[in-house]
Structure formats: C-alpha cells, structure tokens
Amino acid sequence: MTDCRICAGPLTEFLDLGAQPNSDAFPRPGETDGEFFYRLAVGRCGSCTMVQLMEEVPRERMFHRDYPYVSSGSSVMREHFESTARQLLATETKGPDPFVVEIGCNDGVMLATVSDAGARHLGVDPSEGVADRARARGVRVRTAFFEEATALDIAATEGRADVVYAANTLCHIPYLDSIFRGLDALLKPDGVFVFEDPYLSEIIERTSFDQIYDEHFYFFTARSVRNMVRRYGFELVDTVRLPVHGGEVRYTIARQGARVPTAAVAELLADEDHKALAEPATLERFAAEVRRIRHNLTALLTRLRAEGNRVVGYGATAKSATVANYCGIGPELVSCVYDTTPAKQDRLTPGSHIPVRPSGAFSDHYPDYALLFAWNHAQEIMSKEEGFRAVGGKWIVYTPEVRVL
Ligand code: SAM
Numbered sequence: 181m182t183d184c185r186i187c188a189g190p191l192t193e194f195l196d197l198g199a200q201p202n203s204d205a206f207p208r209p210g211e212t213d214g215e216f217f218y219r220l221a222v223g224r225c226g227s228c229t230m231v232q233l234m235e236e237v238p239r240e241r242m243f244h245r246d247y248p249y250v251s252s253g254s255s256v257m258r259e260h261f262e263s264t265a266r267q268l269l270a271t272e273t274k275g276p277d278p279f280v281v282e283i284g285c286n287d288g289v290m291l292a293t294v295s296d297a298g299a300r301h302l303g304v305d306p307s308e309g310v311a312d313r314a315r316a317r318g319v320r321v322r323t324a325f326f327e328e329a330t331a332l333d334i335a336a337t338e339g340r341a342d343v344v345y346a347a348n349t350l351c352h353i354p355y356l357d358s359i360f361r362g363l364d365a366l367l368k369p370d371g372v373f374v375f376e377d378p379y380l381s382e383i384i385e386r387t388s389f390d391q392i393y394d395e396h397f398y399f400f401t402a403r404s405v406r407n408m409v410r411r412y413g414f415e416l417v418d419t420v421r422l423p424v425h426g427g428e429v430r431y432t433i434a435r436q437g438a439r440v441p442t443a444a445v446a447e448l449l450a451d452e453d454h455k456a457l458a459e460p461a462t463l464e465r466f467a468a469e470v471r472r473i474r475h476n477l478t479a480l481l482t483r484l485r486a487e488g489n490r491v492v493g494y495g496a497t498a499k500s501a502t503v504a505n506y507c508g509i510g511p512e513l514v515s516c517v518y519d520t521t522p523a524k525q526d527r528l529t530p531g532s533h534i535p536v537r538p539s540g541a542f543s544d545h546y547p548d549y550a551l552l553f554a555w556n557h558a559q560e561i562m563s564k565e566e567g568f569r570a571v572g573g574k575w576i577v578y579t580p581e582v583r584v585l
Pocket residue numbers: 243244247249250251283284285286304305306307310324325326327346347348349352353
C-alpha cells in the first residue's frame with residue numbers, strides 16, 4: 181500500500197486511468213519510441229482525507245526548458261490574472277516596500293501587472309522557456325523549483341514577502357512539506373500565502389476526470405487544505421470560489437492566530453460535509469460515472485466515424501491526454517487536434533499520437549464534428565469559431581456527460 185504524501189496515512193485507490201504518458205510531452209512525428217508511461221490512479225487518505233495520485237512522476241520529466249503550456253494563451257485567463265494582481269496589491273501589500281513572490285509564474289501573466297505597478301516582485305519557475313517569456317515582459321524570475329532551499333535563499337537575499345501566490349501550481353507539487361517549511365521562512369509574520377487550484381467538488385459534480393493527469397498530484401478540498409496547513413503552523417483564513425479552469429477555489433493561508441478566518445471558510449467546510457465530498461462512497465460513484473463516460477464517448481466516436489464523418493479535436497490540453505489514452509482515442513477516431521500553442525503544433529498528442537495543427541487552420545476545412553477537449557475555454561472558443569456552427573458543424577463535449585451540441 182502507498183502512504184499519503186501529506187500525513188503518511190493509508191491511501192485507498194478509487195480510480196485507475198491506466199498507463200498514461202506525460203500530459204505535456206508532444207513528440208515529433210517519427211519520434212514516438214521511448215515515450216515515458218506511468219500508471220495514473222487516484223486514492224484518498226483515510227487519515228487526512230487528501231485525494232492524490234498513487235504514483236508520482238519525477239518533476240524534471242514534466243517541468244523543463246520545453247514545457248509547452250503558456251498561461252497567456254487565453255484572454256479570459258489574462259483578465260483573471262490582471263485583476264488578481266490588482267487585488268493582491270490592494271489588499272495584501274500595505275508596507276512601504278512590499279514584496280510579492282509567485283510560485284509557478286509561467287510567462288509572467290500575473291506578475292507583469294505587479295511589475296508594471298512598480299512593486300518589488302519575484303517569480304519562481306523551473307521551466308526556462310516560459311520563464312524567458314516572463315523576463316521579456318519585465319518580470320524578474322528565478323529558474324528554479326520552489327522548495328525550502330529556494331525559499332531560504334530568497335528570504336536571505338531579497339527579504340521576506342508580504343504575499344506569496346501560486347495559481348495552478350501547488351496541486352502540481354507532491355513535496356508540500358518542503359514548500360510549507362519554505363513559506364514559513366519566506367513570509368513576513370503577517371504575510372499570507374494565496375493559492376488557487378481545481379476544486380475536487382467541481383471535478384466530481386462535472387465528472388471532469390480529465391483534471392486528473394501527471395501534473396495534477398493533489399485534488400484539494402477546504403477540509404484537506406485546512407488539515408494540511410495546520411501541520412506547519414498555518415491556518416486556512418479565507419476561501420473564494422472561482423469560475424476559471426472548470427471551477428477552482430482560492431485559499432488564503434496565514435500564520436495561526438494572525439487572522440480570524442472568514443465566514444466563507446466555515447460555509448465551505450459545512451457544504452463539503454453536507455455533500456460527503458471526499459467520502460469513499462462519493463468517490464466510488466464518481467469512478468463509476470467516469471467509466472460510463474468512457475463507454476459513451478468511444479461509442480459515439482466509433483459510430484460517427486463509421487457513418488463517414490470527419491471528427492477532429494479542439495485544444496491539445498494536458499487534460500486531453502487522460503481522455504484520449506484512457507478511452508483509446510487515436511487518429512482513426514479523431515483525425516487531428518487544433519491548438520493555438522506553437523510548441524504543440526506539428527507534433528503528436530502524447531501517447532495517442534493524433535497530429536496537432538494550428539487552430540488558424542480549423543476554418544480552412546471545417547470538420548463535421550469537433551471534440552472540445554478545451555471545454556474549460558468553451559465560451560471563448562465557441563464565439564471565436566462561430567463560423568463552424570454556421571456551416572452546420574457540431575461540437576462534442578464529454579463533461580458532465582457525452583453530448584453533441
Ligand atoms: N500560474 C500559471 C497559471 O495559472 O496559468 C502557470 C500554471 S502551469 C499549469 C504550472 C507552472 O508551475 C509551470 O510553469 C511549471 O513550470 C511550474 N512549476 C512546477 N513545479 C514548480 C515548483 N516546484 N516551483 C515553481 N514552479 C513550479
């Protein structure tokens with residue numbers, strides 16, 4: 181049996197998504213030999229309730245010079261991070277020379293606003309390619325994995341931080357003990373750690389099982405976060421539900437006794453109890469729903485192809501690696517996937533080897549059906565691609581259930 185990465189309690193597996201590749205490793209055509217695979221399965225800790233992957237993929241395999249995900253690819257996310265930056269500057273930086281640190285700053289989508297405001301800041305990101313993009317827009321970045329040693333070094337050389345922020349990054353980091361020891365060293369006595377990640381409750385309600393992939397190691401709830409941070413002398417003092425990336429929660433963490441938790445924390449904890457959110461029966465029901473979606477999606481795609489339709493994918497998301505490899509969807513069912521990310525184009529999707537094409541080419545030759553892998557950007561994509569519907573094209577979604585729109 182595997183032990184919980186937070187508290188060493190016993191993990192019980194509830195969903196096995198099979199052999200999976202690195203979700204962001206897009207091989208070139210002809211270079212698919214030697215692709216890395218691991219077993220993607222999820223379990224729940226019987227002691228602290230944390231839901232987590234059963235197997236850990238080495239971090240250097242995922243985050244490196246060629247990590248292809250760029251945060252600024254979505255206009256909705258650009259706006260989200262601009263307003264987040266303004267809010268953090270307004271509410272969490274009160275002294276004369278505030279210092280803002282971001283873990284996983286990627287291409288600087290959030291810190292660019294902090295930098296433009298003239299505030300002292302530092303991003304930490306191990307992926308050099310995206311870090312260089314951040315630097316090009318005036319953001320200071322250390323190319324490193326944030327962990328205790330990095331935090332100690334930043335505190336020693338640049339001073340302590342008013343706020344440390346992390347979006348869609350903390351859930352990527354199995355070694356949270358090192359992170360929280362680092363935060364303890366880096367944050368000022370009244371400093372806060374603010375982080376946002378996909379919310380387990382939304383994943384279960386939407387059956388968005390594609391949120392489960394190598395990079396998403398933890399699936400947080402208010403309860404599991406509260407239990408976790410207490411181990412390191414911190415307290416969960418605020419929670420905010422966010423609509424982005426299929427439903428997230430922004431958690432604010434302060435030192436124990438430094439802030440009075442808001443009513444929102446108690447409300448979210450009560451809501452989770454009411455839903456029996458991370459209880460074994462709920463997770464088993466979710467797993468059964470996932471198996472039903474796999475059956476329905478493969479049946480639909482097989483029928484559409486047998487009827488002679490051209491079916492493509494839209495958005496070569498990391499999430500889509502889970503769907504394609506778990507459901508056995510390859511180029512015979514979905515002939516190509518359109519995506520805006522240059523580093524993914526003219527390559528093949530991980531494991532499933534579907535060619536990735538620039539999204540600008542989608543309208544050159546509209547398909548009959550487009551499987552919307554980037555369902556979390558549905559509004560943005562469907563309005564951009566209105567012409568597809570206008571010529572009779574149909575979107576397929578698979579969460580919360582398989583539907584043709
Ligand atoms: N914050 C951005 C956003 O929300 O769009 C980027 C999210 S991206 C999914 C995750 C980022 O975390 C990547 O740029 C990756 O290189 C970085 N990352 C992974 N492990 C990290 C660590 N230990 N310290 C700092 N950054 C890390």
